[in-house]
Amino acid sequence: MKKLFALLSVAVVLCLSGCATPIHMSPTKETQVLDTSKDSILLMSLTLKNSFHPSYQPSPIVVNVERGDASQTADRLNFLFDPEGAEEGKLENHYLVRMSLPPGKYVVRGVMGQSGIFPAHGFFFAPLHEDIEVKPNSVVYLGHVDATVVERKDGELRAGPVIPLIDQAVTGFSGGTWDVSISDNYEHDITSFRTTFPVLDKASIDKDVLAPWDKKKATDWWLAH
Numbered sequence: 354m355k356k357l358f359a360l361l362s363v364a365v366v367l368c369l370s371g372c373a374t375p376i377h378m379s380p381t382k383e384t385q386v387l388d389t390s391k392d393s394i395l396l397m398s399l400t401l402k403n404s405f406h407p408s409y410q411p412s413p414i415v416v417n418v419e420r421g422d423a424s425q426t427a428d429r430l431n432f433l434f435d436p437e438g439a440e441e442g443k444l445e446n447h448y449l450v451r452m453s454l455p456p457g458k459y460v461v462r463g464v465m466g467q468s469g470i471f472p473a474h475g476f477f478f479a480p481l482h483e484d485i486e487v488k489p490n491s492v493v494y495l496g497h498v499d500a501t502v503v504e505r506k507d508g509e510l511r512a513g514p515v516i517p518l519i520d521q522a523v524t525g526f527s528g529g530t531w532d533v534s535i536s537d538n539y540e541h542d543i544t545s546f547r548t549t550f551p552v553l554d555k556a557s558i559d560k561d562v563l564a565p566w567d568k569k570k571a572t573d574w575w576l577a578h
Contacts, residue, residue: 373415373417373426373429373430373431374426374427374429374430374431375415375431375433376430376431376432376433376452376453377432377433377435378432378433378434378435378437378450378451378452379394379451379452379453380394380451380453380550380552380553381435381437381550382437382549382550382551384550384552385552386552387492387552387553387556389489389490389491389492390490391455392453392454392455393453393454393455393456393487393488393489393490393491393492393493394451394452394453394491394492394493395450395451395452395453395454395485395487395493395495396449396450396451396492396493396494396495396542396543396546396558397450397452397494397495397496397497397498397563398447398448398449398450398496398497398498398538398542398545399413399447399448399449399450399464399497399498399500400445400446400447400448400497400498400499400500401413401445401446401448401464401466401479401500401501402444402445402446402499402500402501402502403468403501403502403524403525403529404501404502404503405502405503405504405512405525405528405529406502406523406524406525406529407443407444409468409469409473409475409523409524409525410441410442410443410444410445410446410468411446411466411467411468411477411479411500411502412441412446412466412467412468413434413446413448413464413465413466413479414433414434414465414466414467415431415432415433415434415464415465415466416431416432416434416450416452416461416463416464417429417430417431417461417462417463417464417465418430418431418432418452418454418459418460418461418462419459419460419462420457420458420459421457421458421459430454431465432450432452434448434450434466437449437549437550438450438451438545438546438549438550449542449545449546449549449550451546451550454487455487456487456488456489457486457487458484458485458486458487459484459485459486459487460482460483460484460485461481461482461483461485461495461563462480462481462482463478463479463480463481463482464478464479464481464500465477465478465479466479468524468526469520469523469524473519473520473523473524474520474524475513475520475521475523475524475525475526475527476513476514476521476526477502477512477513477524477526478512478513479500479512479531479533480510480531480533480571480574480575481498481533481563481566481571482567482570482571482574483495483563483564484564485561485563488559491559492553492556492557492558492559493558493559493560493561494539494542494543494558494559494560494561494562495561495562495563496535496536496537496538496539496562496563497535497536497537497538497542498533498534498535498563499533499534499535499536500531500532500533501531501532501533502525502526502529502530502531502532503529503530503531503532504528504529504530505528505529505530506530508572509530509572510530510531510568510571510572510575510576511526511527511528511529511530511575512525512526512527512529512530512531513526513527513529514526514527515527531571533566533568533571534565534566535562535563535564535565535566536562537560537562539560543558546558
């Protein structure tokens with residue numbers, strides 16, 4: 354039942370994100386050779402927490418990334434989370450994000466996911482809206498993202514949709530908003546990446562930390578969508 358629910362959650366998220374192209378994260382623990390000749394690799398650590406309704410901690414499903422102006426479905430990419438590099442607890446969850454992308458300009462829109470089990474099951478979208486430029490033949494650390502659901506005040510963006518009413522209210526996503534911070538945690542995070550994914554052990558990893566989170570930008574995008 355849990356596996357079926359997870360598959361249904363992925364299907365729902367893919368529909369909500371405009372049928373974006375699903376992509377598995379890379380490298381994995383089994384990757385033997387690090388090849389950046391075509392696709393560079395972006396690394397990012399992520400902490401998700403629900404302080405508003407602590408019984409429903411956020412579990413991510415995909416990272417939404419868009420190419421350029423995202424004029425077609427192929428320009429919208431969904432990087433699927435996997436168990437590798439995941440540490441989930443009762444109060445917060447931590448993840449090691451790995452995204453392989455060809456050189457170019459992109460927007461990291463945010464993280465979509467879910468929380469709860471039958472009968473209460475809600476969905477969320479943690480907005481980032483970060484512009485990035487992927488350099489060729491590189492491995493780059495984007496920083497640490499800390500996203501927490503807190504109680505929403507009038508006019509603030511919601512942590513998730515309103516519908517279905519009961520599920521979204523119970524999990525706290527319709528009545529909550531996001532408090533997001535981005536920081537440089539290079540030494541700690543790169544140690545975790547190298548330990549978890551051996552192929553990165555000898556890799557040269559550059560640093561290009563994302564810009565500070567802009568809540569107004571996130572709110573304007575939320576109001577427009």
